[in-house]
Amino acid sequence: MVYGPVSSWRLGRSLGVDPICAAEKVCSFDCVYCSLGRTTEKIIERKIFVPTEAVEKSLGKVLPKVKPDVITFSGTGEPTLAKNLGEMIESVRRLSKLPIAVLTNSSLQFKKEVRRDLVKADIVKGKLDASNAELFARVNRPHKGIAFWKVLKGLKRFRNEFAGKFALEVMFVPHNKELAADIAEMVKEIEPDEVHINTPLRPSPVAPLSRAELEEVEKSFRGLNYISVYKTKKPPKISRVIGKEKIKRLKR
Numbered sequence: 001m002v003y004g005p006v007s008s009w010r011l012g013r014s015l016g017v018d019p020i021c022a023a024e025k026v027c028s029f030d031c032v033y034c035s036l037g038r039t040t041e042k043i044i045e046r047k048i049f050v051p052t053e054a055v056e057k058s059l060g061k062v063l064p065k066v067k068p069d070v071i072t073f074s075g076t077g078e079p080t081l082a083k084n085l086g087e088m089i090e091s092v093r094r095l096s097k098l099p100i101a102v103l104t105n106s107s108l109q110f111k112k113e114v115r116r117d118l119v120k121a122d123i124v125k126g127k128l129d130a131s132n133a134e135l136f137a138r139v140n141r142p143h144k145g146i147a148f149w150k151v152l153k154g155l156k157r158f159r160n161e162f163a164g165k166f167a168l169e170v171m172f173v174p175h176n177k178e179l180a181a182d183i184a185e186m187v188k189e190i191e192p193d194e195v196h197i198n199t200p201l202r203p204s205p206v207a208p209l210s211r212a213e214l215e216e217v218e219k220s221f222r223g224l225n226y227i228s229v230y231k232t233k234k235p236p237k238i239s240r241v242i243g244k245e246k247i248k249r250l251k252r
């Protein structure tokens with residue numbers, strides 16, 4: 001339920017809180033590039049996976065022993081599926097003065113109660129990998145209850161309501177690289193504070209784009225405050241493409 005600190009290319013030393021903590025991956029998406037393997041429980045109903053008190057207790061024990069830069073809600077699935085996410089953020093806030101981040105796939109940001117939870121964080125990193133419903137279905141393989149237009153609507157609403165730092169990640173794989181210009185146009189409409197241009201350098205069933213390919217993609221994002229994974233001080237090492245059976249359950 002609490003792991004790390006792990007080194008994050010954008011957040012620094014990040015102490016992770018996993019509000020799902022399930023034995024299998026619980027997510028509203030089943031992205032083609034997911035390093036956690038196939039989604040075993042694809043859901044959109046929010047529920048309590050881990051009691052808030054358990055997270056508080058675990059964090060209270062770990063915090064005095066480590067020196068992270070940030071506390072990040074992430075882990076073995078989509079954090080906004082946890083119905084008590086807002087309560088957990090408030091509880092972490094009572095324990096620490098460190099900034100609190102949430103990494104979300106943005107699938108549920110169209111729901112008012114999810115946005116109400118997320119605005120309690122200091123940093124929210126969302127996701128947009130597609131520019132139309134067909135590409136969305138191919139890359140993110142969402143739960144059937146999530147329409148592409150709803151994701152866009154949720155992202156725009158959240159942008160207007162959130163006073164903290166809002167970053168948007170676009171994961172580029174061979175499936176969506178040709179539509180980089182269209183995706184960039186949509187990102188411009190959302191107006192995030194920062195854009196993270198990424199490609200799966202960690203173990204993934206999909207090969208990452210090369211440095212040259214990602215540089216080509218970057219051209220569409222000119223004018224935006226973006227950072228590309230190959231241009232960070234310490235980009236993650238490229239991992240070989242791995243088969244489903246070899247995918248380890250890695251923390252994000």
Ligand code: SF4
Nearest residue numbers: 027029030031034105
């Ligand atoms: S990459 Fe993230 S959003 Fe996509 S399936 Fe994996 S855990 Fe879910």
